[in-house]
Amino acid sequence: MTPHKEDYLKALYELGGSEHLVSNKQIADLLKIAPASVSEMLGKMSREGLIQYEPYKGSRLTQSGLQLAISLVRGHQLWEVFLIRHLGYSWSESHEDAEMLEHITPPRLAARLDRFLNYPAYCPHGNVIPKADGQVENAALEPLKDLSVGEKSKIRRVDEERELLDYLESLGIEIGSPVAVLAIAPYEGPLTLDLDGRNVQISYKAACQIYVDQIHDPDTNNTIF
Amino acid sequence: MTPHKEDYLKALYELGGSEHLVSNKQIADLLKIAPASVSEMLGKMSREGLIQYEPYKGSRLTQSGLQLAISLVRGHQLWEVFLIRHLGYSWSESHEDAEMLEHITPPRLAARLDRFLNYPAYCPHGNVIPKADGQVENAALEPLKDLSVGEKSKIRRVDEERELLDYLESLGIEIGSPVAVLAIAPYEGPLTLDLDGRNVQISYKAACQIYVDQIHDPDTNNTIF
């Protein structure tokens, strides 16, 4: 295993490669690597049994590839918790450094870090932290933008992009905060939120990357409760 | 910078490359790399201004190479302190994992880890931890084997080799313990120690790799005090 292959595994995992085929282009875009290089690497990883590769169709993780991908994600998130809780990192800083630390986190280190952190269930950005055995359970969430005016929910997760994270942190947005939409300006205009009693305005784009407890049926768009 | 070059810098530093020329062979032996590869890499690092390389003579660190080497050592030792104090690592385990972590420890991370650990002065094996500005101050030590029967000193540092570390830890030897030599068996036989009141036998080889406060003048071999 090399950090490069690990990045491919993680990319595949994040793009849904544990459930369905993922196109080379998606991987190339995410990792910012030329499509030709992606083909080459995927071919090699296929021969190594990490992925199942169907030329011209796409690739998905094998059982062993999935295990590796999950343990990388686990290491990443545990480090984020450490960096934020104990070293005073910001949301975006923790993601940056965890991106490197994940590659040198053997199971022994992950296990001891996990214990030190008291077995956290979520990373600071709200993602579920896989257990040592690879177990992952995702709650049903929906983007904040899909909340209607007046509906109440709770902030559960945010996308991990530097600019977004810095923006959200400057607004004081936190995982777990109760939130309600007070107003939605038209034409992808800003949303006015009641954030745990505080009045906050956020961009539409940000509202697409903040996730709250699902209160709408994803098919019919009817309120679930 | 790559982890490989970083390993060369650290090797050069550990072999005294901040003070005098170091031969290619020493580096090759330490890093377990073929001498031909070492020549090649040193040539490149010389062109990059990291070392001063005199073909057929040896190499030494430049100012910038020394700074890098020191910050690697600093990262390494800070991680060791963390792994032992907070994650319950053993002496040998901490060295192993720190060997990898040191390569992904940007100054920001080192600074915050340093603060979290409350600015430790020594690594768990007794080495001085360089300060952020590169300052290093070494105390005068001598090998435990050079102590005469009856002389009292304190254990200050041990060499970092897996087998030695596991051996010493199993004997309950700790940095800072008062120690006196009760008997020295002839022909490189074992030493019997009074270790903080306890009676302990250690091999001659181990006594060469344990360092105590210097009480002999290194030139005349007379007792200093």
Added chain:
DNA sequence: TTTAAAAATTAGGTATACCTAAAATAGGAG
């Protein structure tokens, strides 16, 4: 001062992982 061993360099080659450019394929629009 010669000579032999040790150390270092050079030459030639491997594997990894990336690139660009060219050719092949697939899938949707008409």
Added chain:
DNA sequence: CTCCTATTTTAGGTATACCTAATTTTTAAA
């Protein structure tokens, strides 16, 4: 069903960092 375009693959090439084998240089012994 035929094109066209987006995607993918193949071909050829780069850089890094390692190797072994052959040659050169240094050093130290005779």
